[in-house]
Amino acid sequence: MDLHLVTYFVAVVDHGGITRAAQSLYISQPSLSQAIRTLERRLGVTLFDRTGRRLELTEDGRTLDVAARRILADVERAKAKVAAVRELVSGRVDVVTYSAFSIDPIVDLVRRFREEYPHVMVRVIDGDGPTGVLGALRRGEAELGVIDLSVDHSALRSVPIGDQELVLALPGDLAESLPDPVPRSALRDIPLIQDLGDKSNAALIAELVGGTANVVIDCAHPSASWELVMRGAGATVLPRLVAEEQLRGVSIRSLSPKLTRPVGLVQRSGPGSPAAAAFVEIAQNSRTTGTRVRN
Numbered sequence: 001m002d003l004h005l006v007t008y009f010v011a012v013v014d015h016g017g018i019t020r021a022a023q024s025l026y027i028s029q030p031s032l033s034q035a036i037r038t039l040e041r042r043l044g045v046t047l048f049d050r051t052g053r054r055l056e057l058t059e060d061g062r063t064l065d066v067a068a069r070r071i072l073a074d075v076e077r078a079k080a081k082v083a084a085v086r087e088l089v090s091g092r093v094d095v096v097t098y099s100a101f102s103i104d105p106i107v108d109l110v111r112r113f114r115e116e117y118p119h120v121m122v123r124v125i126d127g128d129g130p131t132g133v134l135g136a137l138r139r140g141e142a143e144l145g146v147i148d149l150s151v152d153h154s155a156l157r158s159v160p161i162g163d164q165e166l167v168l169a170l171p172g173d174l175a176e177s178l179p180d181p182v183p184r185s186a187l188r189d190i191p192l193i194q195d196l197g198d199k200s201n202a203a204l205i206a207e208l209v210g211g212t213a214n215v216v217i218d219c220a221h222p223s224a225s226w227e228l229v230m231r232g233a234g235a236t237v238l239p240r241l242v243a244e245e246q247l248r249g250v251s252i253r254s255l256s257p258k259l260t261r262p263v264g265l266v267q268r269s270g271p272g273s274p275a276a277a278a279f280v281e282i283a284q285n286s287r288t289t290g291t292r293v294r295n
Contacts, residue, residue, distance in 0.1 A: 003075065005039045006068045008032055009047065013065055017055050088117045093275035096125040096136040097146035099198050099222065104241045105161055105263060105286070106146055113282045120275050129199040137268055143276040148200065149262040159265040161283050166204075166259040167252050169226075169243040170235030175251035182253045184208055191216040191234040193225045205237065208259075 008025065012032070015021040022032040040047050047061035057065060093113075097106055102124075110122050125142050127133040130153075133145040137156060149158055168182050170190065178186060188209045196202040196218045205212055216234050219225045226247050229236050237259075243252045265283050267276065 003071075005035055005042075006071055008035045009039055009064065010068050010072060012036060012048070012055065013057065013061075088274055088278055089119045091273065091275045092121040092123055093144065093273065093279050094123045094125060094142040095144045095146065095279065096127045096133050096142035098127045098129050098133060098200060099195065100148070100200055100239075101146045101164075101263060102126075102222075103246070104164060104239045105283075109146075109161075109279070109283055109286060112286060113279050116282065117275070117278055120278075122279075131199070133266070137266065143267060143272050144279055145266045146263065147266050149264045149266075153266050156266040157269055159267075159280055159283055160262060161264045161286060162262075163260040164263045165240045165254070166237055166261065167240045167243055167254055168235055168237055169229055169247050169250050169252050171229060171232040171250055173232065174235055175253065178253065180253050181256040181258070183256050184259070187237075187255075188214060190214065193217040193219055193228050193234040193236045195220050195222070195225065208237070 008021070011021040011025055012018060015024060018029050018032050018036075022029045025032065036047065043060075043064070045060040045064075046058050047064060048055040049058055095106070095110075106124060110124065113120075113122060123142075125136060127136050127145070130147050130151040133147050134153060134156070136142045137145050145156075146161075147153065149160060168187070168190075170178075174190060178190075192205065192209075192215045194201055194205050194212075194215050194217075196205070196212060196215060197220050202212065205215065217225070217228060219228065223246075225236055228234065229250055230247055237255075240252065240254075243250075265280060267280070272280075
């Protein structure tokens with residue numbers, strides 16, 4: 001059943017006839033009469049008793065009247081929901097990332113997004129390294145991913161955010177004998193606390209020190225790793241902004257050569273949701289203003 005025929009039918013009922021209904025709908029009387037006849041023909045029933053001066057609903061017409069008003073009400077509710085999402089007064093955006101970026105830049109991006117769009121829910125999904133992020137996007141489990149842009153993401157659109165510097169955080173006794181910045185080659189002789197279960201992190205450490213032999217504590221919980229560093233159990237390589245904000249009473253040293261990685265958003269090609277587009281805009285603005293990750 002065409003929605004406009006339902007609208008025409010309800011208008012005729014509400015105005016008690018074709019003439020006033022046609023005026024309210026801004027169509028001609030013959031066109032409206034033809035539309036009502038078309039509706040009756042499609043339904044195979046007579047909707048109005050036309051013997052009097054005023055159109056009266058038949059039994060079938062009264063049945064349709066109830067159903068028609070319910071249909072129009074449902075349509076209006078659906079339109080309101082679509083408009084709410086489009087205007088970002090409701091809805092949700094799903095973002096997938098992994099532990100390397102679970103604080104920087106995710107926390108600041110989500111905070112900034114929520115300040116702008118307080119009625120939109122943000123769902124942050126954990127991916128198993130870059131491969132997990134890319135897989136989640138391809139399967140449609142998330143609209144956006146935060147990832148190291150140096151990995152192959154050629155099938156996806158990307159939005160650079162900035163460069164994240166990785167530093168060495170270590171207790172004072174270990175820092176005393178080390179220059180500032182610390183040569184990367186010196187990492188081979190420093191007891192490290194890292195999450196080797198994170199494939200991306202394990203690959204990074206293996207590349208830096210030629211293996212993982214000097215990883216003395218393999219810890220999957222970042223907060224526990226940081227506490228261990230603060231208590232003198234070893235050192236860890238992590239983003240500078242995370243080290244500065246989360247670790248207390250430790251030395252934070254740059255590496256030489258400086259160690260950075262490009263960070264950005266990735267998303268599938270094609271139109272995304274309004275909420276996803278707004279999140280991308282927030283990320284682009286954060287790049288412009290230089291917040292969190294370094295530009």
